[in-house]
Amino acid sequence: xxxxxxxxxxxxxxxxxxxxxxxxxxxxxxxxxxxxxxxxxxxxxxxxxxxxxxxxxxxxxxxxxxxxxxxxxxxxxxxxxxxxxxxxxxxxxxxxxxxxxxxxxxxxxxxxxxxxxxxxxxxxxxxxxxxxxxxxxxxxxxxxxxxxxxxxxxxx
Amino acid sequence: xxxxxxxxxxxxxxxxxxxxxxxxxxxxxxxxxxxxxxxxxxxxxxxxxxxxxxxxxxxxxxxxxxxxxxxxxxxxxxxxxxxxxxxxxxxxxxxxxxxxxxxxxxxxxxxxxxxxxxxxxxxxxxxxxxxxxxxxxxxxxxxxxxxxxxxxxxxxxxxxxxxxxxxxxxxxxxxxxxxxxxxxxxxxxxxxxxxxxxxxxxxxxxxxxxxxxxxxxxxxxxxxxxxxxxxxxxxxxxxxxxxxxxxxxxxxxxxxxxxxxxxxxxxxxxxxxxxxxxxxxxxxxxxxxxxxxxxxxxxxxxxxxxxxxxxxxxxxxxxxxxxxxxxxxxxxxxxxxxxxxxxxxxxxxxxxxxxxxxxxxxxxxxxxxxxxxxxxxxxxxxxxxxxxxxxxxxxxxxxx
Numbered sequence: 138x139x140x141x142x143x144x145x146x147x148x149x150x151x152x153x154x155x156x157x158x159x160x161x162x163x164x165x166x167x168x169x170x171x172x173x174x175x176x177x178x179x180x181x182x183x184x185x186x187x188x189x190x191x192x193x194x195x196x197x198x199x200x201x202x203x204x205x206x207x208x209x210x211x212x213x214x215x216x217x218x219x220x221x222x223x224x225x226x227x228x229x230x231x232x233x234x235x236x237x238x239x240x241x242x243x244x245x246x247x248x249x250x251x252x253x254x255x256x257x258x259x260x261x262x263x264x265x266x267x268x269x270x271x272x273x274x275x276x277x278x279x280x281x282x283x284x285x286x287x288x289x290x291x292x293x
Numbered sequence: 294x295x296x297x298x299x300x301x302x303x304x305x306x307x308x309x310x311x312x313x314x315x316x317x318x319x320x321x322x323x324x325x326x327x328x329x330x331x332x333x334x335x336x337x338x339x340x341x342x343x344x345x346x347x348x349x350x351x352x353x354x355x356x357x358x359x360x361x362x363x364x365x366x367x368x369x370x371x372x373x374x375x376x377x378x379x380x381x382x383x384x385x386x387x388x389x390x391x392x393x394x395x396x397x398x399x400x401x402x403x404x405x406x407x408x409x410x411x412x413x414x415x416x417x418x419x420x421x422x423x424x425x426x427x428x429x430x431x432x433x434x435x436x437x438x439x440x441x442x443x444x445x446x447x448x449x450x451x452x453x454x455x456x457x458x459x460x461x462x463x464x465x466x467x468x469x470x471x472x473x474x475x476x477x478x479x480x481x482x483x484x485x486x487x488x489x490x491x492x493x494x495x496x497x498x499x500x501x502x503x504x505x506x507x508x509x510x511x512x513x514x515x516x517x518x519x520x521x522x523x524x525x526x527x528x529x530x531x532x533x534x535x536x537x538x539x540x541x542x543x544x545x546x547x548x549x550x551x552x553x554x555x556x557x558x559x560x561x562x563x564x565x566x567x568x569x570x571x572x573x574x575x576x577x578x579x580x581x582x583x584x585x586x587x588x589x590x591x592x593x594x595x596x597x598x599x600x601x602x603x604x605x606x607x608x609x610x611x612x613x614x615x616x617x618x619x620x621x622x623x624x625x626x627x628x629x630x631x632x633x634x635x636x637x638x639x640x641x642x643x644x645x646x647x648x649x650x651x652x653x654x655x656x657x658x659x660x661x662x663x664x665x666x667x668x669x670x671x672x673x674x675x676x677x678x679x680x681x682x683x684x685x686x687x688x689x690x691x692x693x
Contacts (some may be wrong), residue, residue, distance in 0.1 A: 141498045159420060197435045198550060210484045223456075223557075226438060226502035230509070232423045235440035240502075243445045245453075245550060253550040257438045268456050274314030285438060 143228070146237045155233055162234040166285040170200050173212050178284040181276040185214040185250055196252040215234045217274035219288065224258060239290055246272055246288050260289040296575065299395050300527035300534035301519050303332025304649040309637035310483045313415040317347060317356045319369070320411035320516035325369045328407065328518040333530065339371045339520075340403020343390050345410035346381030346525030348416055348640040349425050356411070363463030365409060374404055381481075383429070383612030383676030384588065386410070387644030388542070388683040395522045395537070404526045410642040411516035422512060434485035434549045444509050446549060446564045446678055448501035451593035453557045455503070460596065462503055464611030466494035468592035469507055472621045476631025478621060478662035479650075483513045508592050509554055517649045524691070535655045538669070539686040543567050548680045557597075561608070564601035568671070568684045572603070575686035577669055579603030582686075584626045584670035585619075586651050588644050590633040594651035598673055598682075599627065626664050629654060644674035655689040 152292045170186075177184040186198035189211055193204035201208050224244040231239065243257040258266065259275065272288040279285050291293065301369050305327025307320055321344070329336055331683060344360040357379065366374035376397060382389040394406040423442075430443040454460060473489045476482035491508060497505035527534035545563075554563040566583045572578050585602055589595030599610035613619060619627035630636045630650035632644045651672045653659040669688040675681050 145456060153420060155417075155420070163433065163437050165438050168434070171434065197432065223449040223453035225445040225452060225504075226499075228444055228499040229501065229506075230423065230444060230500045231440055231442055232419055232427045243439060243441060243449065245449055249488065251476060255431075255441060255550055256440060257439050268453065279438075283438075287439075292416070 141228075143239055149233060149236055153233070160234050162279070163232075164280060165209050167258070170198050174198060175283065177212065178276065178286055181284065183286050184212040184216050185215050185252065186210050187213045187249075196248075196249055196250055196254060213250075215274075216249045218291075219248040219254075219272050219274075220267055221245075221258065221266065221270045221272055222247050222253065223268060226263060242266065244288065256285070257287045258289065259287050265290070294417045296538055297524050297536040298660050299521060299537045300524045300531070301521050301652045302531040302534050303328050303330075303334070303520040304652050305329075305331060305519075306481050306517040306646065306649055308481045308645070309513040309639060311415050312413070312451065312514040315413065315473055315514060317411040317413045317516070318359070318364075320413070320514070321360075321365060321409050322368055324516045324518035325365065325407060325409050328520050332406065332520040332522065336370050336374050338405045339374055339399045339407050341394070341406040342366050342371060342374055343374040343377070343393055343406060343408045344379045345386045345390055345408075345641045345645060347410070348378050348429070349414065349421065351416055354470075371407070375528040376520070381641055383683050384590065384644055385674050385683055386641040387648045388674050388685070390459035390542075390645070391521065391648070391685075393612060398521065400524055402632070404523050406521045407518065408521065409516070409518045410639070410645045412638070412639040412642050413514045414512040415514050432682045435548065436547060442501065444501040444504055446612060447509075447591035447593065448504045450557060450597075450679070451591065452503055453595060454560075454593050457557060459612035460608070463491050463494055464615045465503075465508065465592045465596070465640045466491045467611070468589070468595050469613055471617075472592075472628060472631045472635045475629050475662060476635035478660070479630050480660065481515075482510065482631050482635055483627065484631070484635045489624060506590070510590050510633035510636075510638040513639055515637055515639040515642055515646065517642060517646050519645075519649055519652060533689050535687050535689055536691055537653045537685060538577065538688050538691065539571045539573070540684065541567050541570035541574065541682045542681065546680055547677065552679070554608045557616070560597050561600040564598065564682055565603070565607070566674075567682055568601045568603065569574065571671065571684035571686050575669075575688070575689075576692055577686060579671075581653045581669050582671050583667040584629060584651070584654055584664050586647050586672040587628050587672055588632065588647055589628075589672040590643065592634065595628065595632075595677065602671060606607075620660070629659065629662050629664065647674070651687055655687060
């Protein structure tokens, strides 16, 4: 989709005088209320915070239910299935830690459980991306502590 | 607020662009004096000074801290200033500053408020800027680790909007072309030297599909200011006060995935009632407006807002822009300073610049960009990851 050649990370590094620290990817810093999500992701499980009082599912999760303000909740196993609502393909102008990944796809995914998530769409052919297409979750172990849930098209 | 209770009587502005030698302090003092002179008041009349928080602070000489702790009244000699504070709601700051000014005026403590914005992005490295703008619109825990950027956020909304409404990429690009045409008429615009074409916009380097570089705004150094007073005082001291005739607001979300409107096709359904309420409160309708000042920052956001203004059927604003009717000389002048895409993106100042341009238009001081005989206009702003939306109706008369 882009007829412009990508600029290599080595060129950028030299041009901008970047250190390895500048190229470290930002990772989620879990909060007290999101830790269970990241703990589950580490085990390659996708979980969502469901309010025990009113049944509302919050994603991102917060300290208490955003529908009824109750504390009581459970973490439910998500099906790991969803559909693509919208996407963008980053080609240029991203923070330097992501330069080596260019081009990459960002998508808004509507989970079967009714919440929406932003993530990467991976293992896909850019030309076949289509709003409404079915996706499934995959897990990317990006560090010792953090695993990022990502999504790929379901093979038909 | 009563209709026409408050008025803006003067404005000041500096050129927007790359001005690394012009500190934000110099900009703030310069635009403050320009607004005071333009309003024809004495600095001693000012009883309250409000500053827009600027973004990406420099810890070695922090503008925000200085302004929070009262630098501005001292520096400009505002000897009778009683109240000073800093206010911000990101891109919506023009609105939150004005509401704060209205509250102070309504309290009766003073009848004259100065509002100032200044920004100098050029003091930060490209990496610092890229880092800031990856977190400004996105959630650091849930989005930034995936390589999210502000441009990608706008790109996803554009991709969804195009797919739902059938709007073409050429129509999206035509917004950039129209913005540039307006900016060409603005002496203070960052990009006012060279026209662009739809072809050039569509074929520029791809940044975040479907957005090319020319569909993304560029950060610039700039600043502007305005003087606000009560309508009662304005009528006595100003030839052409600009009255606040009606306004309406709504907040939706922080994280785009939590937006109230799950389907961007219903964006107009969400926004139209807010615009409708502002029109209703002013006693005027879309057909009474001479100008439509839309804050989009990205071309598709301008289209989405235009869909809600009552000048076209929702989903068809792309065709309206493509027809040339929103460009200079058109039936529906939209965003007469060229906005973030061509005037330049000054952080919290984009909306303030648009408000200042609105006042100039209604005072007949807009120079080459002047829309002849402009009496009423609708002005819009919003901030964050499109977290909120505000519509204001301004006029140089209070309709009977």
